[in-house]
Amino acid sequence: MxxxxxxxxxxxxxxxxxxxxxxxxxxxxxxxxxxxxxxxxxxxxxxxxxxxxxxxxxxxxxxxxxxxxxxxxxxxxxxxxxxxxxxxxxxxxxxSEFTKQIWEYLDSAASDARISNGRAAVQKHGDVLQKIEDTYGVEKEIVAAVWGLESAYGSFRxxxxxxxxxxxxxxxxxxxxxxxxxxxxxxxxxxxxxxxxxxxxxxxxxxxxxxxxIPTSYLSYAVDFTGDGKRDIWSDNPADALASTAAYLKGFGWTKGQPWGVEVGLPKGFDYLQTTERVKKSPQEWAELGVRDIHGKVVPDHGEASILLPAGARGVAFMIFNNFQVIERYNTADAYVIGVGHLADRIAGRPAIKSEWPRDERPLRITEKIEMQERLTKAGFDTQGADGIIGPNTIAAIKAFQNSVGLVPDGFASSTILKRLQ
Incomplete structure (x- = not known):
């Protein structure tokens, strides 16, 4: 699981x-x-x-x-x-017992320096990245973004x-x-x-x-893109490593041309119980519920999508597609996936996230998350364990609790929710 x-x-x-x-x-x-x-x-x-x-x-x-x-x-x-x-x-x-909030992570993941360095990396290695994209059907900006987050474009291997x-x-x-x-x-x-x-x-x-x-993933997905007889992901030449990343993403179902996600606005009165990856609708169906992109337009039909609120109702909303789940195979944290996707967008020249984050929210300590899970379960909203990891079961429990006390059921694990439970 x-x-x-x-x-x-x-x-x-x-x-x-x-x-x-x-x-x-x-x-x-x-x-x-x-x-x-x-x-x-x-x-x-x-x-x-x-x-x-x-x-x-x-x-x-x-x-x-x-x-x-x-x-x-x-x-x-x-x-x-x-x-x-x-x-x-x-x-x-x-x-560490402490966590970063998603906006703090994104401030670094898609910083001006990382965006600039990513564009320079794509320009420097443009020919090989284009060949990789043509071979595996994974956009060069996505491959570059993974490279940028994993080793700062090869600087810290x-x-x-x-x-x-x-x-x-x-x-x-x-x-x-x-x-x-x-x-x-x-x-x-x-x-x-x-x-x-x-x-x-x-x-x-x-x-x-x-x-x-990691070694098992190397055995399954590493490729010899240079044709020298070795799958060399360690050398100064990044070709094999970048191609291996594309092969990995393709292997888990990457769809070329489909966005990982699109920033959207939610209408007044929106049913926040539907903001979960377990609820999927077509962009047209979401549009019928009032969901539009940040320019007020209906999101193009890239397939079934979910609405994700990584920082709750006060933060940014995304309509996410299957490619979001593909990036998750690299790292399951929502912040990482958004970091890769948004960095790729910025490298490609697309705009920064427009909506605001609730920067006044402090991160919960792991001990506080465990306490929240224990209190939710005791109150009848079973989180299926108390491990300090805010996964789908805990988010569903928070939503149910919020709904029961008249709060916006956005599933966000905040200090406000913990205080209410206390």
Whole structure:
């Protein structure tokens, strides 16, 4: 099951394909011997214990890797000189309690500098991006926007040794099953001859290259666009990485010519219970309910669409199409999808978002979101769990609660709603 968030967790916007960072993957019980506590002494003890057992874990993992076809040559090359990386574990633990509001994220995602750099990148790599668009049917601006958000157009690809990082996280056990799968995939990439272990670098969480693929996504979607016999997403030449991103989006159903979303205005008296991705109508049907674009015109028929209010009734409204869900396959946070889509629009010369955001709204802490979920459920509006992630079930519960007390049922998890529940 894929989960979604309307706010952006500061520490959770990774990359393709990094759905595990937003809670989509099972989280095995953490190994008690490597818990990182708060004092310097506790951290040091955890590091010593982790390092001492890491070698034993590697020996056991080698047997599992051999059973999946990884050769001793690759295992010896990949694990030569690696060690327990306590910094990776600390970064995995450092999940910020605070979140950014969507407008704060978009201020950065579609900043003037990122737009300018994106246009320059499209101009510099215009020929290859056009060939990619012609081959895969994914607009060059969308590919460039993903590139811009994932690595600032190749400027920050990450320098962490991927094999060591994944081995550490697989051993650590908090999300051990997921990271062991990624480690096996990384070894398969090495065994294919695409990249030696020493060149396989990226983020501490295992995302790699210009557009930050994790190993399993690389195996499924990476392509050799340059024709040199290797799927090289790490080199200074971004062609393979950009083509791989287009292949990924195409693989999940990208429709060329369909917008990800269109900014719209909602009429007075609009039924806000319909503002959910679970309600889909044609643009004409929405127009019959009074929904128009920001220029007052009926939105062209690009297929079935939903109305999204990422910041509630006081914020911007979007009519979103299937391509929105395709971008979600890269990262499930609404803010990320809007960031990619809006950045692509701006790179292509389309205007900035016109409506205002409720910038006086403060972000809720994760503990407050959990409290909200607990209070909603106790009040009879079941959120199907209290994990601090504002997904479809929680949004539906908020809507139902708002409707029951005469508030606009926009589903926005605000401090006002929490206070009302309290």
């Amino acid at each position: 894929r989960l979604k968030t309307n706010a952006v967790a500061i520490a959770l916007i990774f990359s393709p394909i990094t759905a595990y960072a937003t809670g989509d993957w099972p989280r095995p019980v953490q190994r008690p011997e490597v818990i990182i506590k708060t004092t310097t002494g506790d951290i040091h003890m955890a590091e010593v214990q982790g390092a001492s057992e890491f070698g034993n874990w590697l020996n056991g993992f080698r047997q599992r890797a051999r059973a999946q076809g990884i050769s001793d040559r690759v295992l010896n090359e990949a694990f030569s000189g690696i060690s327990y990386n306590s910094d990776v574990v600390k970064r995995d633990r450092n999940q 990450g320098s962490v040794p991927i094999i060591e990082a994944l081995a550490t996280l697989a051993f650590d056990g908090r999300r051990g099953a997921f990271f062991e799968d990624q480690l096996i995939a990384a070894l398969q990439i090495v065994q294919s001859g695409d990249v030696p272990p020493s060149k396989m670098t990226g983020s501490w969480a295992g995302a790699m290259g210009h557009t930050q693929f």
